[in-house]
Amino acid sequence: MTGWNEKILDIDLTTGSIKTYPLDMTMARLFVGGRGLGVRLLWDLVGPGVDPLSPENVLIFTNGPLTGTAYQTSNRFSVSTKSPLTGTILDANSGGFWGMQFKRTGYAVLIVRGKAEKPVYIEIKDEKAEIHDASHLWGLHVSETTSRLGQDRNRRNVLCVGPAGENLSRIAAIMNDGQRALARGGPGAVMGSKNLKAIVVEGSGKTEVADPEQYKFMTYETKKLLAASPLTSQALPEFGTVVMMNLVNNVGALATRNHQHNMFEGAEAISGETLSETYLVKSDACWACPIHCTRISKTEKTGEVEGPEFQTTWAFGAQCGIADLEAIIEANFLCNDLGFDTISAGSTIGCAMELSERGYVDSDLRFGRADLLAPTLEDMAYRRGLGADMAEGSWRLATTYGAPELSMSVKGLEMPAYDPRGMQGQGLLLATSNRGACHMRGNMLGLEVLGLPKLIDRFQVQGKSSYVILNQNSSAAIDSLVLCKFASMGVADEYFARTLTAVTGIPYATGDMIRVGERVWNLERMYNLREGFTCKDDTLPTRLLHEPAPDGPTKGWVVQLEPMLKEYYRARGWDSNGVPTPKKLAELELQEL
């Protein structure tokens, strides 16, 4: 089979051992790469009850058969681990250049186990891996670490943690190429717990393809389609993802002030349109990507920096009651440099603001206090004062101070910008997402607001589950390819299946790809059930279930989760407690679970 690197690099930081062995190609065929391969390996390597911050947890970095082929958006890679924030299975993926370079080293998978006695970094040059002392790097910010280790755009690439990960913040990200993030669920804390500061990759390998003519044809066709789609050729390059701010606010689905409101009076001030007129310098792109959704912004304090994205702008903006775009750009940069998940960081600050205003916490934090964003993030990274509790994420913070209902999270993962009282299907999707509330595990925004591919009634409850399931399965399939979901805004899933076939020589139809996604989804579900999660964890914050939305076009609505959930379990082929049946598992070739 071609496309895949057929080797695993397995490093044990406790013993210092470095081993390589073959990738199980039957597993590769069933799970492809990225998220799929990562979560399948995690099932075997991290059993129930393991403390995510103990040496028994592992980090599994994976690429896929398309990675590094120059097919559009084939730059992404994944990390899989057990989340220290949620306790669920976790995968996160990132763009930039590191993934492509990792593929060039000749490995499909890097497993990191154990814990080094002192800070170390790993260097992989082609197939040779070494562990080096990192005492001189420990404590440095991400940008300085990345620079000192010789980051060189598409020749040598650095992945590292910043102070947040070193200090085991449960919302710490792993950063790559300086400003890209494996963000959600706290993988940075896992890396920090291993005393692992960085992983540097430098490779010269090329990916072979089975059918070069068909591969070239698919790449050419994809290029044409992405150029023809106004989403990928105009909206995203010109305005970035922050273009969503005004639209989501307009329909009354922009979570505001810790989800107390669903519209923000300052939305225009922090919109993609305003960013384009003020702080935007230019757009940029990941390796092999024609879409150019990346923003490069500039403020006096930060100089030219990447970002911000929509979710980040929302998290430090509407969620904190802040309409100061400059402060948001600076907060985004700080998150990148300290190594934080911006959604969790911003939303945790929003939670702290409400706790403070309601008297649960003695703090100066108040909604609208843009001046406190930067110092608060520093306090969180270094665990100073209230920052020490905030570093644990909003659910642990709110629980510590006696008001867990004020954490806007699912399974402990902070929710994204979309207030599901304005999008019922989105509510079901967030409640059932395997890694906690996540819009990147399927996103009902397309169907319920954008008309992508068609518009459905966002307030309707019955019938939503089939759409949610398709979105979740498709999203898992794309994560296993590991491509960028923005490519799917211009290109149908069929093109990805045909390209995978051309690269690997294995026939994959569209249905096979979606089946891969369904397989991954069910495996993740089984992992969480094995950890003790139940159907009771498929829920949303009380506020969204019982407090009617107060504003605008969504006024009066709550999320009607129960009927949607019953329908969802049935449609998934699970029992009434949300457990995949033996029949479903056998259908997905997961019978050994």
Place this chain on the structure above:
Amino acid sequence: MALIKLYAILRTASGKKELTLPGESIQEVLGNICREYPGLVRFLFEEEKLRPRVILTVNGQTLDPATGLNQSVSEQDQIGIFPPVAGG
């Protein structure tokens, strides 16, 4: 006259964030926008039909272009017009 708010490339192309124009239905309002701002035609229409994925909201409620263009418009209405946009 209803208030019409423009977003993204529609602002850049027209130089306007919002306008008021007559029209008894959404279809009429769109027609009047294109007459006043011909530069917007290519972003909104394709062979005289509304372009796929143009998003129309009336008082924050999304309109299905397949069925909603004949919806009547009142003076208190606020119409949002978005070109095809996407994000995460």
